[in-house]
Amino acid sequence: MTLPTYPPTRCIEPSLSWQARERLLLAPYAMFSIHSEGRAVQEESHPYRGPFQRDRDRVLHSAAFRRLSGKMQVFTGDMGDYHRTRLTHTNEVASLARTVGRTLRLNEDLIEAMALLHDIGHPPFGHCGEDVLDACVKDHGGFSHNAFALELVSRIEQRHTSYPGLNLTHEVLEGQQFRSDKNSGTVPMLEIQVVDACDSIAYDAHDLDDALKLGLLQWNQLQGLGLVQRVMRFSSMDQGNTAHRRQILVHSLIDLQMGDFIQHAILQLADATELDSKSVQDVGIQLQMSPELESDKRELEAFLFEQVYRHPRLIEVRSRAATRLNQLFRLLKAYPQRLPERFKRMVNESGIEHTVAIYLAGMTDRFCDEQYVAMVELGRESAQDWS
Ligand code: MG
Numbered sequence: 054m055t056l057p058t059y060p061p062t063r064c065i066e067p068s069l070s071w072q073a074r075e076r077l078l079l080a081p082y083a084m085f086s087i088h089s090e091g092r093a094v095q096e097e098s099h100p101y102r103g104p105f106q107r108d109r110d111r112v113l114h115s116a117a118f119r120r121l122s123g124k125m126q127v128f129t130g131d132m133g134d135y136h137r138t139r140l141t142h143t144n145e146v147a148s149l150a151r152t153v154g155r156t157l158r159l160n161e162d163l164i165e166a167m168a169l170l171h172d173i174g175h176p177p178f179g180h181c182g183e184d185v186l187d188a189c190v191k192d193h194g195g196f197s198h199n200a201f202a203l204e205l206v207s208r209i210e211q212r213h214t215s216y217p218g219l220n221l222t223h224e225v226l227e228g229q230q231f232r233s234d235k236n237s238g239t240v241p242m243l244e245i246q247v248v249d250a251c252d253s254i255a256y257d258a259h260d261l262d263d264a265l266k267l268g269l270l271q272w273n274q275l276q277g278l279g280l281v282q283r284v285m286r287f288s289s290m291d292q293g294n295t296a297h298r299r300q301i302l303v304h305s306l307i308d309l310q311m312g313d314f315i316q317h318a319i320l321q322l323a324d325a326t327e328l329d330s331k332s333v334q335d336v337g338i339q340l341q342m343s344p345e346l347e348s349d350k351r352e353l354e355a356f357l358f359e360q361v362y363r364h365p366r367l368i369e370v371r372s373r374a375a376t377r378l379n380q381l382f383r384l385l386k387a388y389p390q391r392l393p394e395r396f397k398r399m400v401n402e403s404g405i406e407h408t409v410a411i412y413l414a415g416m417t418d419r420f421c422d423e424q425y426v427a428m429v430e431l432g433r434e435s436a437q438d439w440s
Pocket of ligand 1: 142146171172252256
């Protein structure tokens with residue numbers, strides 16, 4: 054069955070088709086849309102949007118994507134409104150990755166689709182929420198945000214009556230599959246490598262920015278970090294007020310790492326100009342920064358882990374969130390009739406544990422808190438036996 058484009062679109066003659074545009078702009082080693090393995094349910098091609106553009110739009114218009122605005126990245130909403138949410142982080146990753154993609158002449162549409170998708174499966178309360186749900190269902194397949202992203206776009210999201218999910222292309226799903234199993238031993242497409250690298254560049258820089266703004270870190274703690282020393286050599290961070298210095302630091306950290314990654318990638322790809330996307334994977338090209346910057350980056354990440362992610366203020370947030378998610382999980386497992394109708398219908402096929410986990414995983418931080426109050430605190434008298 055081939056689904057028609059709906060609503061029917063008037064046939065137009067674009068001045069430059071997406072096929073011609075890619076032929077003109079992309080390097081041989083990019084993933085060309087015409088080489089896509091297509092979708093699980095075949096669809097007519099669109100008159101002016103390529104398949105990866107359509108995937109990007111499908112992710113962008115999904116309910117799960119909109120909910121990213123209510124999910125914490127590292128810091129919760131009650132800590133202020135300066136810091137990143139999961140949505141703003143996603144947009145930063147997409148922006149950086151498109152810049153790299155354009156410079157290396159890779160497929161920007163594919164990069165953007167995968168960047169917008171990459172964190173869509175995060176449950177409320179960040180990695181803490183993921184750890185709690187994983188522990189709750191450890192005997193039933195476990196939980197990971199990367200695998201849940203695939204389940205969301207393949208089964209849970211609804212955009213068409215003829216199939217579940219978003220019916221994304223094989224390549225976008227393959228990219229997300231790589232994220233959920235990085236130890237598979239396979240080398241992914243260059244486009245997903247770029248998204249992965251830019252995810253890391255973005256969160257290291259913005260977590261540092263947010264932690265400084267929130268007072269979790271002090272400037273003098275950063276002096277010994279190799280990456281910070283590198284940018285201080287070229288940036289006038291001793292001038293201006295604290296906010297200005299922070300902005301310069303973040304801008305410079307991103308600029309330094311992006312420039313290094315791109316320069317190093319150009320060197321890595323210098324002998325691959327005759328190879329196509331699949332051949333580049335087969336010969337095992339893995340894009341990365343120069344060894345010196347990789348080393349400094351690992352130092353920054355170890356610093357962030359110790360000084361920010363394990364900060365007492367975040368441990369307190371995580372502890373409260375863990376208790377709430379745990380109690381909600383136990384309550385809904387004991388009383389599945391409290392699940393929304395759609396999720397009740399999934400219990401037979403998916404099992405109660407997995408169904409409760411994915412229902413909770415779809416919640417925003419705020420909705421999860423509201424459900425905790427409504428179901429657990431206000432419902433405590435009527436549900437003594439589950440707690
Ligand atoms: Mg991310």
